[in-house]
Amino acid sequence: MIFKSRLPAAPYIIWVAVFILVPLFLVFFFAFTDTGGNFTVVNISDVAKFGPVFIRSVLLGLIATAVCLILAYPFAFAMSRMRRGLQKIVMMLIILPMWMNYLLRTYAWMTLLETNGLINRFAGFFGLGPFQMLNTDGAIVLGMVYNYLPFMILPLYTVMIRIDESLIEAAQDLGASFTGVIIKIIAPLSKPGVTSGITMVFVPSVSTFIISRMLGGGANFLIGDLIEQQFLGNAYNPHLGSAISLILMVFILLSMALLNRFDDDETEGMLV
Amino acid sequence: MNGEPIIKLENIEITYGNIKVLKGINLDIYDKEFVTLLGPSGCGKTTTLRIIGGFVEPQAGNICFDGKKINGVPPHKRQVNTIFQRYALFPHLNVYENVAFGLKLKKVNSGEIRTRVAEMLELVDLNGFQPRDVNSLSGGQQQRVAIARALINHPRVLLLDEPLGALDLQLRKEMQTELKKIQQRLNITFVYVTHDQEEALTMSDKIVVMNNGEIQQIGVPESIYNEPSNAFVARFIGDSNILDGIMHRDYFIEFGGNYFDCIDGGFEKTERVDVVIRPEDIIIEEPSDKNIIGIVEAVIFKGVHYEMIIDSFGVKWTVHSTSALTVGEAAGMNVSPGNIHIMKKTAETDISRIIINETDGGEIITE
Numbered sequence: 048m049i050f051k052s053r054l055p056a057a058p059y060i061i062w063v064a065v066f067i068l069v070p071l072f073l074v075f076f077f078a079f080t081d082t083g084g085n086f087t088v089v090n091i092s093d094v095a096k097f098g099p100v101f102i103r104s105v106l107l108g109l110i111a112t113a114v115c116l117i118l119a120y121p122f123a124f125a126m127s128r129m130r131r132g133l134q135k136i137v138m139m140l141i142i143l144p145m146w147m148n149y150l151l152r153t154y155a156w157m158t159l160l161e162t163n164g165l166i167n168r169f170a171g172f173f174g175l176g177p178f179q180m181l182n183t184d185g186a187i188v189l190g191m192v193y194n195y196l197p198f199m200i201l202p203l204y205t206v207m208i209r210i211d212e213s214l215i216e217a218a219q220d221l222g223a224s225f226t227g228v229i230i231k232i233i234a235p236l237s238k239p240g241v242t243s244g245i246t247m248v249f250v251p252s253v254s255t256f257i258i259s260r261m262l263g264g265g266a267n268f269l270i271g272d273l274i275e276q277q278f279l280g281n282a283y284n285p286h287l288g289s290a291i292s293l294i295l296m297v298f299i300l301l302s303m304a305l306l307n308r309f310d311d312d313e314t315e316g317m318l319v
Numbered sequence: 320m321n322g323e324p325i326i327k328l329e330n331i332e333i334t335y336g337n338i339k340v341l342k343g344i345n346l347d348i349y350d351k352e353f354v355t356l357l358g359p360s361g362c363g364k365t366t367t368l369r370i371i372g373g374f375v376e377p378q379a380g381n382i383c384f385d386g387k388k389i390n391g392v393p394p395h396k397r398q399v400n401t402i403f404q405r406y407a408l409f410p411h412l413n414v415y416e417n418v419a420f421g422l423k424l425k426k427v428n429s430g431e432i433r434t435r436v437a438e439m440l441e442l443v444d445l446n447g448f449q450p451r452d453v454n455s456l457s458g459g460q461q462q463r464v465a466i467a468r469a470l471i472n473h474p475r476v477l478l479l480d481e482p483l484g485a486l487d488l489q490l491r492k493e494m495q496t497e498l499k500k501i502q503q504r505l506n507i508t509f510v511y512v513t514h515d516q517e518e519a520l521t522m523s524d525k526i527v528v529m530n531n532g533e534i535q536q537i538g539v540p541e542s543i544y545n546e547p548s549n550a551f552v553a554r555f556i557g558d559s560n561i562l563d564g565i566m567h568r569d570y571f572i573e574f575g576g577n578y579f580d581c582i583d584g585g586f587e588k589t590e591r592v593d594v595v596i597r598p599e600d601i602i603i604e605e606p607s608d609k610n611i612i613g614i615v616e617a618v619i620f621k622g623v624h625y626e627m628i629i630d631s632f633g634v635k636w637t638v639h640s641t642s643a644l645t646v647g648e649a650a651g652m653n654v655s656p657g658n659i660h661i662m663k664k665t666a667e668t669d670i671s672r673i674i675i676n677e678t679d680g681g682e683i684i685t686e
Contacts, residue, residue, distance in 0.1 A: 213407035216374055219394040220401045221421035221472065227395070231420075235411045 077289035090290035097273055097291065101298075104270040107184060108252035111191035115199040115248045116241070118192070123203035123240075124233065127210070134208075141197050153190055153261050160186055160262070182264030190258035191248075198247035206240030207233070242306050250299055270295055323386055325350045325476060325508055326371060331380035333366055333532075340366050342532040343380070348476070348510060353502055355511045355519040358529035359555070364512045367529070368478050371510060372401045385475075400469035401478040405485065406461045408453045414440070414464055415449035421472040439467040442501065459490045466501070476508040483518065495521055516556045520544060528552050549662045553595035560601075560636050564594035564661065572661060575611040575631060575652075581659040593662045598626070598639040600658035603650055610651035611636075615644045 081087045126137050144152060159165050160180040170176040180186055210233065218228045256271030263269070270291065277288025324347035331344040341363045348354050356364040369375040370382060373394035381388055389397065400421075408417050415436055422432045440446045443463035448456075453464060462482060469477055479498075483491045499522050502509045513519055519526050520540045528535040528543060528551075536548040547553035550561050564574035569584030574594045586592060606612045613631030625643040629636045629650055636652060644650055 211405075211407065213403045213405065214409060216372075216394070217401070217403055217407040217409070217468075218420070219374075220372060220399075221468065222395045222424040223420075224393075224395055227424060231424075232409065 074289045074292055077286050078293045081286060090286045091294070093287055094290050094294050097270075100268050100270055100273055101294075103268075104253050105298075107187055107191070107269065108249050111188045111195065111252045112199075112245055112249045114188065114192045115196050116244065119196060119199040119203055119244065120237075120241075123200050123207050124237075126200075126204055127207035128212075138204075141200055145197060149194065150257065152194065153258060156186070156190060156193065157181060157261055160189075181262065182267070184263070184267065186262040187259050187267065187269075190262040191252045191255065194258065195248040195251060198251075199244040202243040202247065203237060203240040206237045210236050238309075242309070245306060246303060249302070253299065254295060322349075324348055324383075325385060326510075327381075327383040327386075328367070328370070329381040329383070331367070331370060331377045331382065333363075333370075333375065333378055340532050341370075341377075344532075344534060346527060346534065346537070348508060350475075350508055351506055353499065353509045353511065353522060353524045355513060355523040355526050356529060357513060357516060357519040357526050357555075358535075359514055362529040363532040364514075364529050365480055368401075368480055368510060368512050371476070372399055372478050373397050398474055399476040399478055400472050400474040401480065402465050402469050402482045404480045404482070406465040406482075408461055408464055408468070410454055412453070413449070414445070414451045414453055414456070417453055417464055418467045418471055420468060425472075435471055436467075439471045442470070442504075443467045458485055459494070462486065462494065466498075470501070470505065474507065476510060477502075479509060479511045481513055482511075483513075483515075491518070498522065520556070528555065530555070545660075547595055547660060547662070550593045550595065553593075553660065553662075558598050558637055558639075560596045560598065562594045562596070562634065564592045566590045566592050566661065570656075572659065575634065575636075577609070577611055579654065579659060580656045581661060582656050583659075583661040586661075586663075591664055593664055595660040595662065596654055596658065598637040599624070600654055601636070601638045601640075602653045602655070603638065603640055603642075603644065604653050606649050606651035610653040612649060612651055615646050615648045615650055618643050618646055 078090055079086055079088065081089065126134060129137065157164075161167070162177050162179065162181070164181070166180065167177040170178065214232055214236075215228055218232045223231060253269075254271045254274075256269065256275045259267060259269040259272055274288050274291050274295075276282045277284045277291065326346075326348040328344050328346040331341050332339070333341040344363070344367055346367075356367055358364045366375055370377050373389075373392060373396075376391065382390055384398065409420065412420070418436045418439055419432050422435060427435075436449065437446060440448060443466050445460060445463050445467065448460070448464075453461060456464065462485075465482070482498075483494050486494060495518060498509070498511075511519075511522065520543075523540055525537065526540055526543045527537050530551050536543060536552045538546070543552065544556055547556060547559075553559045553561060562574045564572050566572050566583075566586040567578070567589060569586070570581055572579055572581050572583075572592070572594065604610050611631050613629040613634075613636060615627055616630045616635070617628040619626045620643075621639075624639045624641050627638045627640065627644060629638055629652065631652070638652065
């Protein structure tokens with residue numbers, strides 16, 4: 048029975064083993080050894096020195112995730128109630144920016160936000176500015192929201208189109224006003240979409256280094272930058288880099304586990 | 320009927336794109352009535368129900384509840400509740416929470432909610448099901464939860480949109496009697512939408528037959544069945560033979576190649592009309608010059624009766640009879656005057672205004 052056989056999964060299993068499990072093991076190995084290959088916990092304890100960077104990264108990631116959720120939720124709901132044809136067009140528009148290279152899109156924001164960039168020149172017409180926008184935390188959050196917003200909209204939209212119109216009508220019929228419908232029907236039924244949306248925005252936001260490097264200037268370090276520095280930068284120390292990665296990974300796993308606690312129903316289509 | 324109607328639809332019109340879904344619906348629904356909107360799919364019956372529920376706003380015309388105009392009043396402020404086609408139970412709530420939904424919104428205290436939910440579940444034979452997951456229930460049980468959820472709010476009018484469509488035949492029959500019982504016990508108005516004529520005939524006090532966005536006929540089940548006001552109603556309700564006829568004068572008609580006495584009058588002289596004859600009203604006789612002669616083409620055993628197809632000069636008649644003829648045999652068909660239903664030729668327009676003269680008897684005229 049070919050349909051019951053696991054054979055078709057073999058290419059992927061090999062892929063996972065070679066490119067995910069082995070590197071993961073290496074990260075683990077490096078994190079707990081020194082340059083001589085001896086066991087040590089110094090790398091892990093050294094991570095504590097970067098506490099402020101961790102806090103800043105998590106904070107910016109949380110803000111970006113919250114902004115994405117606030118923007119995406121009503122939009123996804125409105126989109127799920129549009130005509131089918133219109134839904135497809137809107138979906139295209141959401142995915143369209145992803146056809147362009149990620150770096151290029153972020154570069155575009157640099158030219159927009161610069162001191163003598165487009166936005167400041169436009170503001171100048173009205174005698175305003177120039178504003179310092181580039182190299183601020185705000186610019187980093189903007190970059191995160193801009194790049195990861197589709198990853199919030201799509202899972203929300205996916206759960207919301209599955210909410211049958213008749214459930215909304217039934218709730219209204221039983222006496223629920225518009226807000227009543229949102230709170231009692233839409234919110235609980237879209238919970239799985241919210242958790243996967245949060246996961247898909249928060250995780251890359253917390254570990255990004257390109258966005259903070261390009262829009263935040265070199266000075267405002269995030270965890271991603273820190274890790275990159277240990278492997279490719281001046282501070283070359285793969286052991287410390289692995290330790291930071293490991294801690295970040297554990298942190299993300301814990302926060303996802305916490306998030307899933309809120310999502311108590313058995314839900315299909317969950318990520319992580 | 321008793322006094323003012325509880326729901327009054329006046330010249331309701333709906334157009335989607337260039338399709339007229341409802342073309343001026345006028346309908347009075349009285350308190351405690353079981354009214355069925357009956358028609359084929361796309362006839363506008365569900366749209367009419369949704370207008371009463373407040374989910375569709377009529378583009379023209381008035382809808383009144385208890386004498387007050389309620390155009391524009393949102394569904395949650397109307398004293399009606401709906402049972403939806405596929406029940407629309409809330410999948411994230413259990414049976415208790417589904418049924419309690421309306422009362423919780425009204426901020427009824429939890430002790431009272433608990434007793435009323437228990438009462439309602441008792442009514443639909445589901446007591447003890449409170450903690451059950453609605454997704455684990457069978458279709459019939461989900462249906463009952465939907466009924467309890469709607470009725471717990473004490474609506475003046477309950478709207479039912481093809482509620483039994485998804486159930487199998489046996490269960491559908493049970494639920495028909497049960498719904499009728501519930502309606503009589505609670506003494507409230509039911510507005511029921513279905514395309515199943517048998518269901519409509521079984522349950523209703525009043526049937527509203529609809530087609531193409533227009534009301535074809537309103538009446539009690541017996542009159543809809545026995546006195547269909549046009550060929551559409553006749554064809555839609557039960558089996559029937561629909562023939563061309565010529566009304567030679569009052570109470571005298573020609574069809575099927577012979578002349579018959581009938582009980583209808585008031586037509587133009589030699590007006591062309593539609594004649595409807597129910598298969599069970601045809602009397603089989605020896606072929607003669609007093610009846611319609613045909614050859615038996617097929618005999619099908621249907622349990623209570625035989626269904627025979629009799630070919631009379633190219634016209635296929637459907638005849639129901641408890642005794643069977645043999646295929647190829649010649650038969651004479653006769654109809655008593657009271658069973659000949661005569662209708663004006665359908666000119667799509669004022670169909671519903673045709674008056675069927677119900678005078679008994681009529682003079683006997685011999686040719």
